Structure formats: structure tokens, C-alpha cells
Amino acid sequence: MLVNKKIISRFSQYREVLLKFQEMGLSKIFSNVLGDAVGVTSAQVRKDFSLHGISGNKRGGYQIEDLLHELRSILGKDKVHHVVVVGIGNLGRALIQYTGFDKEGIQIVAGFDIDPAKVNKRNRIPVYHLDELNKYVCENQIQIGVLAVPDAAAQSVCNIMVDSDIKGILNFAQIRLIAPEDVVINSVFLQMELENVIYFVNAMENKCTRCRSS
Amino acid sequence: MLVNKKIISRFSQYREVLLKFQEMGLSKIFSNVLGDAVGVTSAQVRKDFSLHGISGNKRGGYQIEDLLHELRSILGKDKVHHVVVVGIGNLGRALIQYTGFDKEGIQIVAGFDIDPAKVNKRNRIPVYHLDELNKYVCENQIQIGVLAVPDAAAQSVCNIMVDSDIKGILNFAQIRLIAPEDVVINSVFLQMELENVIYFVNAMENKCTRCRSS
DNA sequence: TAGATTGTTAATCGATTAACAATC
DNA sequence: TAGATTGTTAATCGATTAACAATC
Numbered sequence: 001m002l003v004n005k006k007i008i009s010r011f012s013q014y015r016e017v018l019l020k021f022q023e024m025g026l027s028k029i030f031s032n033v034l035g036d037a038v039g040v041t042s043a044q045v046r047k048d049f050s051l052h053g054i055s056g057n058k059r060g061g062y063q064i065e066d067l068l069h070e071l072r073s074i075l076g077k078d079k080v081h082h083v084v085v086v087g088i089g090n091l092g093r094a095l096i097q098y099t100g101f102d103k104e105g106i107q108i109v110a111g112f113d114i115d116p117a118k119v120n121k122r123n124r125i126p127v128y129h130l131d132e133l134n135k136y137v138c139e140n141q142i143q144i145g146v147l148a149v150p151d152a153a154a155q156s157v158c159n160i161m162v163d164s165d166i167k168g169i170l171n172f173a174q175i176r177l178i179a180p181e182d183v184v185i186n187s188v189f190l191q192m193e194l195e196n197v198i199y200f201v202n203a204m205e206n207k208c209t210r211c212r213s214s
Numbered sequence: 215m216l217v218n219k220k221i222i223s224r225f226s227q228y229r230e231v232l233l234k235f236q237e238m239g240l241s242k243i244f245s246n247v248l249g250d251a252v253g254v255t256s257a258q259v260r261k262d263f264s265l266h267g268i269s270g271n272k273r274g275g276y277q278i279e280d281l282l283h284e285l286r287s288i289l290g291k292d293k294v295h296h297v298v299v300v301g302i303g304n305l306g307r308a309l310i311q312y313t314g315f316d317k318e319g320i321q322i323v324a325g326f327d328i329d330p331a332k333v334n335k336r337n338r339i340p341v342y343h344l345d346e347l348n349k350y351v352c353e354n355q356i357q358i359g360v361l362a363v364p365d366a367a368a369q370s371v372c373n374i375m376v377d378s379d380i381k382g383i384l385n386f387a388q389i390r391l392i393a394p395e396d397v398v399i400n401s402v403f404l405q406m407e408l409e410n411v412i413y414f415v416n417a418m419e420n421k422c423t424r425c426r427s428s
Numbered sequence: 429t430a431g432a433t434t435g436t437t438a439a440t441c442g443a444t445t446a447a448c449a450a451t452c
Numbered sequence: 453t454a455g456a457t458t459g460t461t462a463a464t465c466g467a468t469t470a471a472c473a474a475t476c
Contacts, residue, residue: 004467005410006467008406008409008410008413008414009403009406009410011413012406012409030432030433030434031433031434032433040468041468041469041470042433042434042469043435043436043468043469043470043471044467044468044469046433046434046435046436047435047436047468047469049435050434050435050436055434055435056433056434056435057433057434057475057476058432058433058434058435058474058475058476059431059432059433059434059475059476060432060433060434060476061433061434062434074413075409075412075413076409076412076413076415076416081412083408089308090307090308090309090311090312091305091308091312093304093308094303094304094305094307094308095304097304098304098305100405101405101408104405104409106405106408106409106412143415144408144411144412144415146408167415167418167419168411168412168414168415169411170407170408170411182418184411184414184415184418186407186410186411186414188402188404188407189223190309190402191314191315191318191320192222192223192226193384193400193402194297194315194320194358194360194384195222195226195289195290195318195320196219196222196223196400197358197382197383197384197398197400198289198290198295198320198358198382199222199225199288199289199290200222200382200398200400201290201357201358201381201382201398202290204381204396204398205381218443220443244456244457244458245457245458246457254444255444255445255446256445256457256458257444257445257446257447257459257460258443258444258445260457260458260459260460261444261445261459261460263459264458264459264460269458269459270457270458270459271451271452271457271458272450272451272452272456272457272458272459273451273452273455273456273457273458274452274456274457274458275457275458276458431476432475432476433474433475433476434473434474434475434476435472435473435474435475436471436472436473436474437470437471437472437473438469438470438471438472439468439469439470439471440467440468440469440470441466441467441468441469442465442466442467442468443464443465443466443467444463444464444465444466445462445463445464445465446461446462446463446464447460447461447462447463448459448460448461448462449458449459449460449461450457450458450459450460451456451457451458451459452455452456452457452458
């Protein structure tokens with residue numbers, strides 16, 4: 001499934017800004033103000049909203065409360081989302097220990113690993129053996145999973161997750177996962193992100209050298 | 215600085231595929247074969263290469279060795295890049311413990327934290343106090359840093375990094391960092407990536423419900 | 429009403445792709 | 453030479469933006 005990350009990232013930002021405006025006591029907002037705050041044009045704001053069936057008043061702009069209500073539901077913040085983390089290596093452990101997701105309605109409820117030594121059911125967030133994933137996911141109706149296993153194991157673990165009826169995977173392995181059409185896969189390639197920085201630092205350096213010498 | 219992530223991610227993939235082809239004993243490759251392997255058109259491949267001054271032979275395709283040589287230098291793999299990690303929380307610790315970067319010429323050489331309790335100079339990768347960042351970066355001519363501190367501290371730590379003459383930052387804090395034009399900033403918003411998955415799983419579910427009911 | 433803002437259509441922009449002349 | 457592939461130009465596509473009619 002192909003995802004348009006940009007629009008959802010804009011919605012996240014609209015929401016953040018609107019929450020701040022609301023805190024400041026404002027009740028309505030115009031597309032150009034919101035656009036400025038987020039760094040997009042007013043047309044973009046209006047189009048984003050209109051495509052999602054959100055309408056304002058021709059004269060009075062948009063009601064912040066209405067917008068936030070719609071954004072809550074668009075972004076799925078109207079319910080708590082339970083997430084499992086599969087692969088309790090350094091990254092997986094970091095994710096289950098991070099407590100910042102909770103306030104955004106994302107709750108990491110369990111970890112899974114193939115290594116029995118990592119199993120620990122008495123943690124704040126329990127870690128189970130991978131064999132228990134299917135049962136746990138079914139019983140707790142989990143839809144979202146984070147995949148943080150080594151590259152070599154990623155596809156087979158992905159298959160297990162898909163079989164367990166997980167519908168969305170945030171993948172940290174450096175491979176393109178293959179999954180059915182109806183499963184959402186979003187991959188974060190950390191090494192590539194770092195390589196990106198290196199590439200552009202290099203590129204910039206070369207440009208400057210050229211500038212100086214010319 | 216605005217980065218075109220797509221092209222560099224394609225270059226990374228070209229490189230991976232070419233390494234495999236080379237291992238299989240091939241010495242030349244056509245744009246359509248490489249394109250197929252990476253999932254892009256042959257025109258894309260040729261354009262990417264020609265824009266970077268890489269040329270092939272009208273009849274004989276591209277020499278794999280030449281391509282790899284160019285890609286090495288484009289991707290900065292012709293030298294080892296030293297990277298520091300600032301902020302040794304869960305994520306920062308995961309990054310300095312991860313050993314997979316090394317084989318790609320990326321070497322994490324030190325961590326920094328404001329908490330004296332996290333300082334430990336006898337680790338495989340030593341952790342110093344943030345106050346020592348400036349000195350360390352100058353002495354070791356570090357250009358690249360990973361920023362993994364809490365959101366509230368991110369901008370001020372970013373400033374410290376920029377002052378120390380770090381030229382590229384991989385940022386994990388959920389804020390838009392402000393930095394001089396000549397500093398490359400690449401941000402990974404993990405929470406947003408997870409929200410993305412949630413959004414599209416929701417969207418897909420609604421679509422299916424609608425399909426079924428209609 | 430006059431003025432201002434939305435909602436939407438048409439124009440623009442950038443990136444990708446198709447097509448084909450050049451040429452090995 | 454005939455055939456095949458590059459390198460590049462023109463066409464296409466999707467996303468963003470400008471512009472403006474509708475209307476509060």
C-alpha cells in the first residue's frame with residue numbers, strides 16, 4: 001500500500017498548532033493563519049480540509065473546536081491504539097521503555113522476542129516469546145506492530161505478524177517487506193537516514209570548496 | 215537546507231543491487247536490468263546517473279565496477295565517517311550499542327549526555343559529559359551528530375552542536391530545529407511514523423467497512 | 429451593502445517516464 | 453551494417469499554488 005505521508009504529517013502539525021491556539025483562548029482560525037503557523041499556503045490548508053469533508057464558514061474561518069474534533073478522528077486519536085513491539089534488541093527495548101507515546105493515545109502493550117532469555121512477563125511492559133504472538137494479538141485484537149528484528153529475520157517475522165492479523169507494521173529492518181495489499185507497511189531506514197546526512201554534508205562541502213576556489 | 219531524500223535512497227539501492235551482481239561475477243549492467251531490480255524505470259536510472267556525471271557505453275551498458283566506484287564516492291563510502299550521539303537515553307543508547315553501521319563506513323565514536331550518571335569513559339563507545347562536546351568535536355574533526363535528547367532540550371543542544379562546528383544532524387526530537395543554512399538537518403519523527411501507520415490502518419478499515427456495506 | 433474568506437477550478441511546478449535521435 | 457542501448461528532450465503525472473466566483 002502506498003501512503004501519502006505528507007498529508008498526514010501536515011494534519012499532525014495542524015493539530016499541534018490548533019491545540020496551542022485553543023490554549024490561548026482562541027475559538028476560530030483562518031486558513032492563512034494556520035498555514036503560516038505550519039509553513040504551508042492557505043490554499044493547501046483549505047484543500048486538505050475540504051478533501052476530508054471539513055468545511056468552514058465563508059466569512060468566519062474555521063471553528064478550532066470543530067477542526068480538532070475532526071483531526072482527532074482522522075488521526076485516530078479518538079481511541080487508544082495498542083501496539084506490540086516484535087524484536088527486543090537495542091531499538092525494540094528503547095521503544096518499549098519510551099513513555100512519551102502514551103499521551104498521544106499510543107500504548108505499547110507487549111514485546112516479543114525469539115530469545116527465551118529476553119522473555120520477562122513481570123516487566124512494566126511484558127516481553128513474551130515470539131510463539132505467543134499469534135495468541136496475544138488475537139486475544140487482545142492488536143492491529144499495529146513494530147518490527148525491530150535483524151534484517152535476515154525480518155521477512156519471516158513479518159509473515160508471522162501478518163498471519164496473526166496485524167494490519168499495520170512500522171518496520172525498522174533495512175529491507176523492503178512483502179505483505180498483502182491490505183497490510184500497511186511503513187519503513188524507517190535509520191542507516192539510510194544517517195547516510196542521507198552524510199551525503200548532503202559531503203555535497204555541501206564540495207560545493208563550498210568549488211565556490212571558494214572559483 | 216532542503217534535501218532530496220528520494221534520489222539518495224535510490225543510489226543506496228543501486229549500490230546494494232550492484233554489489234550483489236558483482237558478487238555473481240557480472241561486470242556490466244544495463245539500465246533496464248538495474249531499474250527492474252530496484253523497482254524504477256530505466257529512464258530514471260539513466261537520468262540519475264547522467265545528472266551525476268556517470269556515463270555508460272551506448273551499446274554495452276554500464277561497467278559495474280565504474281558505477282560502484284562512483285557510488286562509493288557519491289555516498290561518501292570512500293572514507294570512514296565518525297559520528298557522535300548526543301543524548302544517551304533509551305534511543306541514544308540503542309544507537310551507540312548497535313554495531314551494524316560499522317560495515318557501511320559509519321563509526322559511532324562517542325556519546326554525550328548532560329547527566330553525569332551516564333558518563334562512562336570505559337565503555338566500548340565512551341560517553342562524555344555534554345560540556346566536553348565542543349572540545350571533542352574540534353579535536354576529532356567530527357562533522358556528523360545524532361541528536362536524541364528530549365524535545366524540550368533539543369533546540370539548545372542543537373545550538374551547542376552547531377557551535378561546535380558539526381555540519382550534519384540526524385534529529386530524533388519531535389520539533390523542527392532551526393539551524394544555519396549550511397548545516398544539514400534530517401529529522402526522523404518516530405511518533406509521526408507510528409501515527410502514519412495508525413492513520414492508514416484506520417483509513418483502510420473505514421474503506422473496507424464502506425465497501426462491505428455498499 | 430461592502431468586505432473578507434471559503435471552496436474549487438485552472439495554472440504552475442517538480443519529478444518521473446516515454447520516446448527517440450545519436451552512436452557504439 | 454543492423455541492432456541495441458545510452459543520453460536527453462518532450463510528455464505525463466501528481467502535488468502544490470494562484471486566482472476567483474460563491475457567499476456569509
